Amino acid sequence: MGTIRFSGVSKIYGGPTGVRALENVDLNVAEGEFVALLGPSGCGKSTLLNLLAGFETLTDGVLSFDGTSISKPGPDRGVVFQEASLMPWLTVWQNVVFGPQVSRVPRSVYEPRAQELLRLVGLEKFHDALPVQLSGGMRQRVGIARALVMQPKALLMDEPFGALDAQTRLSMQELLLDVWQRLKTTVLFVTHDIDEAILLADRVCIMTARPGRITRDIAIDLPRPRSIEALTSVEFIHYKATIMAEMRGAHAHH
Amino acid sequence: MEAGSLFRRLFRSRGGKWLLAAILPVMAVLLWQAAGTDGALAGGALPTPDRVWSAWITWAFGKAGPMTLSPYIGTWADNLGYSAMRVAKGFALAIVVGVPLGAVLGWSKWVAAMVDPSIQWLRPVPITAWLPISLAIFGIRDFGAVFLITIGAFYPIVINTTQGARDVEKSWIRAALMMGARPIDVLMRVVLPAALPSIFTGLRIGLGIGWTAVIVAEMVAVKSGLGYVLWDAYYVGRMDIVIADMVSIGLMGFLSDWLILRLEYSVLRWRRMQSFNG
Ligand SMILES: Nc1ncnc2c1ncn2[C@@H]1O[C@H](COP(=O)(O)OP(=O)(O)OP(=O)(O)O)[C@@H](O)[C@H]1O
Numbered sequence: 001m002g003t004i005r006f007s008g009v010s011k012i013y014g015g016p017t018g019v020r021a022l023e024n025v026d027l028n029v030a031e032g033e034f035v036a037l038l039g040p041s042g043c044g045k046s047t048l049l050n051l052l053a054g055f056e057t058l059t060d061g062v063l064s065f066d067g068t069s070i071s072k073p074g075p076d077r078g079v080v081f082q083e084a085s086l087m088p089w090l091t092v093w094q095n096v097v098f099g100p101q102v103s104r105v106p107r108s109v110y111e112p113r114a115q116e117l118l119r120l121v122g123l124e125k126f127h128d129a130l131p132v133q134l135s136g137g138m139r140q141r142v143g144i145a146r147a148l149v150m151q152p153k154a155l156l157m158d159e160p161f162g163a164l165d166a167q168t169r170l171s172m173q174e175l176l177l178d179v180w181q182r183l184k185t186t187v188l189f190v191t192h193d194i195d196e197a198i199l200l201a202d203r204v205c206i207m208t209a210r211p212g213r214i215t216r217d218i219a220i221d222l223p224r225p226r227s228i229e230a231l232t233s234v235e236f237i238h239y240k241a242t243i244m245a246e247m248r249g250a251h252a253h254h
Numbered sequence: 255m256e257a258g259s260l261f262r263r264l265f266r267s268r269g270g271k272w273l274l275a276a277i278l279p280v281m282a283v284l285l286w287q288a289a290g291t292d293g294a295l296a297g298g299a300l301p302t303p304d305r306v307w308s309a310w311i312t313w314a315f316g317k318a319g320p321m322t323l324s325p326y327i328g329t330w331a332d333n334l335g336y337s338a339m340r341v342a343k344g345f346a347l348a349i350v351v352g353v354p355l356g357a358v359l360g361w362s363k364w365v366a367a368m369v370d371p372s373i374q375w376l377r378p379v380p381i382t383a384w385l386p387i388s389l390a391i392f393g394i395r396d397f398g399a400v401f402l403i404t405i406g407a408f409y410p411i412v413i414n415t416t417q418g419a420r421d422v423e424k425s426w427i428r429a430a431l432m433m434g435a436r437p438i439d440v441l442m443r444v445v446l447p448a449a450l451p452s453i454f455t456g457l458r459i460g461l462g463i464g465w466t467a468v469i470v471a472e473m474v475a476v477k478s479g480l481g482y483v484l485w486d487a488y489y490v491g492r493m494d495i496v497i498a499d500m501v502s503i504g505l506m507g508f509l510s511d512w513l514i515l516r517l518e519y520s521v522l523r524w525r526r527m528q529s530f531n532g
């Protein structure tokens with residue numbers, strides 16, 4: 001459950017003469033795997049994620065989730081957006097239970113689940129707050145709880161911590177490691193932060209722009225469960241050097 | 255005390271704001287009173303404020319005896335009520351049609367391409383131009399007035415709702431779809447609430463036009479209400495009643511706008527906090 005398969009996927013925006021956002025992308029993600037997509041701005045990371053989420057349709061190739069091809073968005077693929085994108089007129093609680101409510105999940109089922117998730121992301125005290133009353137990090141935690149409450153088979157995260165300051169970002173990364181350790185859902189995580197990719201992921205896929213494609217797929221064999229201490233380990237530095245060399249090399253091709 | 259700082263202090267206090275707002279009308283009334291001779295000006299055509307006031311008092315509180323024929327004794331509240339009721343009905347109808355239609359227009363490009371041109375093409379036709387049709391279909395009856403108010407209030411409501419629905423952030427809709435929302439959920443739970451600030455703008459403009467429309471309609475299409483009294487009083491040379499009537503219309507429009515603002519204030523708490531937080 002939660003297996004992802006891109007094979008020969010291309011995406012051209014705006015008709016045949018448009019922008020070639022992705023070209024011939026192959027990517028397999030196994031159940032429970034945490035994969036980071038790393039690459040410079042404009043290389044098609046969001047496009048790849050949006051195809052999987054069902055927000056965009058592909059131009060060519062095959063894209064399947066659990067063996068079925070994707071036609072539209074659905075609660076089996078939870079999405080965490082860069083700016084959280086909470087509904088500003090709903091409270092924290094209403095945002096989190098929005099999904100279960102529109103999906104007709106019985107109240108007795110979703111209430112305890114939503115409460116537990118709010119506790120997990122440390123926001124039980126902000127039950128009735130509006131998104132404007134929260135900090136960026138808190139909003140993003142609501143965004144994570146909102147995606148998880150639907151018990152998705154995969155979590156798709158598009159630079160979820162990109163807008164946060166360094167310290168908040170570290171605590172969010174720890175939170176995510178903790179949540180993933182418990183739930184073991186498949187995660188596809190988009191970032192342009194090398195440290196973040198290594199710290200979180202089992203595999204780091206490096207992408208290049210124009211045309212957007214995956215050039216390297218590097219397994220990260222750091223022990224689990226991980227914490228932010230891993231950031232200063234020798235192995236970590238080693239991975240970082242490899243990835244930086246790879247990205248510089250990819251850049252030099254242009 | 256220096257005049258500038260006095261004004262600043264007035265402006266900051268609540269009572270002071272009322273005082274500031276009252277300066278212009280009070281001055282206008284005083285000038286108008288002073289300009290008159292023998293209770294009238296402009297060669298006797300315009301009565302002075304004191305005469306308007308006493309006519310108004312009679313119109314509002316006077317007790318008509320069995321022999322009185324004047325329609326301007328104690329009938330103010332009734333006529334005000336007729337007009338307000340018509341505005342309320344017409345406005346409600348305009349909301350019921352305009353808001354859902356606007357939401358769908360803003361949300362679906364297909365529906366917009368089909369319906370929007372017709373709306374834009376009918377919109378320049380003024381309410382007054384609809385009068386003959388309204389009379390022909392509904393006759394001298396209440397619904398004729400309601401119909402005109404609905405038409406007048408409909409355009410700003412539908413246009414503002416459409417605009418609001420069109421500007422809904424894509425990521426809110428995507429988030430809703432990702433959580434399993436069906437199209438109807440997206441419309442009711444995302445597009446409509448997101449468009450509410452624009453909808454309120456449309457409601458305010460629409461209600462203002464509603465009061466214009468009711469006066470026009472009552473002058474022609476019915477035999478009661480502030481608009482009817484206005485025209486009738488003019489015909490019998492009661493300019494004092496005409497002016498009292500005009501002030502009443504202004505007050506009602508002002509009051510109903512204030513009610514919408516109150517409603518907006520309580521409904522759009524999230525929006526207010528957003529703009530205060532910058
Ligand atoms: N809706 C769209 N219409 C047309 N072109 C688009 C659209 N979305 C993305 N593109 C183009 O496709 C390419 C890839 O965009 P994408 O957003 O996937 O990049 P990204 O890797 O997510 O970048 P960033 O790190 O800045 O978010 C870019 O050249 C972009 O201009």
Ligand SMILES: [Mg+2]
Nearest residue numbers: 045046047158
């Ligand atoms: Mg992106």
